Amino acid sequence: NAGVTQTPKFQVLKTGQSMTLQCAQDMNHEYMSWYRQDPGMGLRLIHYSVGAGITDQGEVPNGYNVSRSTTEDFPLRLLSAAPSQTSVYFCASSYSHRWTTEAFFGQGTRLTVV
Amino acid sequence: KQEVTQIPAALSVPEGENLVLNCSFTDSAIYNLQWFRQDPGKGLTSLLLIQSSQREQTSGRLNASLDKSSGRSTLYIAASQPGDSATYLCAVINTGNQFYFGTGTSLTVIP
Numbered sequence: 001n002a003g004v005t006q007t008p009k010f011q012v013l014k015t016g017q018s019m020t021l022q023c024a025q026d027m028n029h030e031y032m033s034w035y036r037q038d039p040g041m042g043l044r045l046i047h048y049s050v051g052a053g054i055t056d057q058g059e060v061p062n063g064y065n066v067s068r069s070t071t072e073d074f075p076l077r078l079l080s081a082a083p084s085q086t087s088v089y090f091c092a093s094s095y096s097h098r099w100t101t102e103a104f105f106g107q108g109t110r111l112t113v114v
Numbered sequence: 115k116q117e118v119t120q121i122p123a124a125l126s127v128p129e130g131e132n133l134v135l136n137c138s139f140t141d142s143a144i145y146n147l148q149w150f151r152q153d154p155g156k157g158l159t160s161l162l163l164i165q166s167s168q169r170e171q172t173s174g175r176l177n178a179s180l181d182k183s184s185g186r187s188t189l190y191i192a193a194s195q196p197g198d199s200a201t202y203l204c205a206v207i208n209t210g211n212q213f214y215f216g217t218g219t220s221l222t223v224i225p
Contacts, residue, residue, distance in 0.1 A: 033213070040217060041217065042118075042203075042215045042217040043203070043205075043213075043215040044215075045212065045213065048212070050211065058212075090158065092213070094211065101163070101207050101211055102148060102163040103207075104160065105150075105157045105159075105160075107156060108157050110155075
């Protein structure tokens with residue numbers, strides 16, 4: 001059981017470049033989300049999805065796009081990378097049901113924008 | 115907006131000591147609360163999930179309690195070991211499956 005898999009683990013981008021961070025889960029979870037983790041600020045929610053075809057914005061959505069065409073995959077797109085997007089990105093998944101909301105996280109993608 | 119605070123931000127204890135990590139939240143209308151461990155450069159590992167109807171959960175040397183009315187949770191670690199050194203994060207889960215994280219407590223257990 002692979003759980004939540006994120007690729008790549010590390011990435012360096014130049015300002016203005018675009019890229020997609022991949023996230024896949026094999027637990028048939030309805031809920032998937034993306035967070036960024038910055039020193040002293042904790043994890044902040046970027047976008048989330050409660051099921052295939054449904055996405056919504058979190059606390060810090062600007063500069064990022066998401067889509068959810070399948071239950072398993074939830075890619076995060078950086079449209080035009082900026083140095084402020086240098087961060088560690090985590091994807092998470094969980095069941096949507098109230099009583100089983102335990103979240104499982106990927107290992108993270110460390111992104112540097114120069 | 116839900117605010118989650120963890121105190122202390124850092125803690126250093128000798129091996130074998132029992133310790134308590136604190137988590138407080140401002141909005142008591144939560145579904146669940148989850149404690150995580152994060153090792154340097156790694157992802158988050160789930161430790162314990164406490165449902166809103168529960169008051170505590172136990173796993174091995176870990177015990178987490180939840181008091182919704184006062185907006186507090188504690189993580190108790192018994193007989194600490196150097197391998198427990200990590201950052202511990204708590205997250206509250208609100209309506210709509212939204213997770214709100216604290217900034218964590220960095221724990222160092224000295225051999």
